[in-house]
Amino acid sequence: MSESDTKPRQLRLRQASRQRREQQKQELRSEIVEAAAKLFLEQGYERFSLRQVAEHIGYSPTTIYLYFEDKDDLLFTVLDDGFIRFGQQLLEAAQSTADPKERLLAIGRAYLNFGLSNPGYYQLMFMQRSDFLHNSRKGEARPRIAAFEILQQVVGEAIEAGVLRSGGVESYSDALWAVVHGIVSLAISGPKFDPARVQRAAQVSLLMAFDGLAQP
Amino acid sequence: MSESDTKPRQLRLRQASRQRREQQKQELRSEIVEAAAKLFLEQGYERFSLRQVAEHIGYSPTTIYLYFEDKDDLLFTVLDDGFIRFGQQLLEAAQSTADPKERLLAIGRAYLNFGLSNPGYYQLMFMQRSDFLHNSRKGEARPRIAAFEILQQVVGEAIEAGVLRSGGVESYSDALWAVVHGIVSLAISGPKFDPARVQRAAQVSLLMAFDGLAQP
């Protein structure tokens, strides 16, 4: 074998090995995140513990620190999934129709739907650890309230189209956000608010909000 | 000294002693609650610890268990103060005027005022441990959502008076509750919502809600 053959082969082998190791690392990382998500959803925020996650995947507790800075970092990563899905669903709703009013209604319904379908995520994202919302992580450009900007944009378009009365885009968006967040919070906060009651409240709230902001 | 003199005196002494001890017990209990409230407001729910409370009042951690069942029981007691003040302020607002519309507005403003003035209490009462809201304690007749019934009653009167359009009292109340709760939540959730912005959002939200439910 000539030199020009063996040398590249060694290089290829080394590279392949490195890749393999890297992939295994990513796999374990994913395994941790999956186990964490599972346990978090099962047991709730307060009972969620790193040692339990470690036990569940068959590693020592300290191993987690090779893949995540600390407990918050892992939780943050778990919630990323929630934030991404949340943003996607709002975006889809915003693009579902061109009619400004229908657009706003679609966003509201998408918001409600996410919150009511993912109470575990929602609770941590917006009620228990709302700091996750604003504080961006180490390498991240912007925090995860991008969804809020979608709402503001659609509200602005609705005002320009004459569907909503003229006024502050920010205040209107805040008010609409408050309504849907309030409904989801009520639904999550206890058994007193059964699904049927929440459905009625959601329906009434959306109509109320639109009639209240609509051009008279 | 005759028998008829000494016997009642011993009785009186015994009774006084018992009373004194009872009072001292109540004083220590209050001291615990005060220290707990202080530390809870200073450090927040997550950092709040029994051992810190004990340290602060100069007793052993286990002494607290002579006065409270567990950590939740103490926290519950601390929050009682919050729930009572909350209910009182809503009640005052409801009695401040006879005009149905003004009444509703007053309640809404009172709600917002409580939440924005007592974010620490509000957060625990309605966001982090909303189970406190619904689950009544051992010796208690009803849970602490009595304030909700005030709202429902006033909403009912407003409908009858023709101020609000006819519809479900429960749904209307839920929708109004959702609005104010949403605003307070936004205000608490992060520095992104500065006081001025919250004020504008609160103003807009209340008007929106009333225009949205008002008789057209």
Added chain:
DNA sequence: TTATTCTAATAACAGTGTTAAGTGAAAGAA
């Protein structure tokens, strides 16, 4: 004075997040 009651403290258990030190196998260089 003796016996009882009751408050408080000590010690301990089981659990938590987190850090520092060590171990053993795989990878790289000679």
Added chain:
DNA sequence: TTCTTTCACTTAACACTGTTATTAGAATAA
């Protein structure tokens, strides 16, 4: 192949947490 280095992982330990069982000691009752 042999030696060295890198690196994933574990063990041990620290400083906490809530909570329970046991014990000491003082105030009260007999």
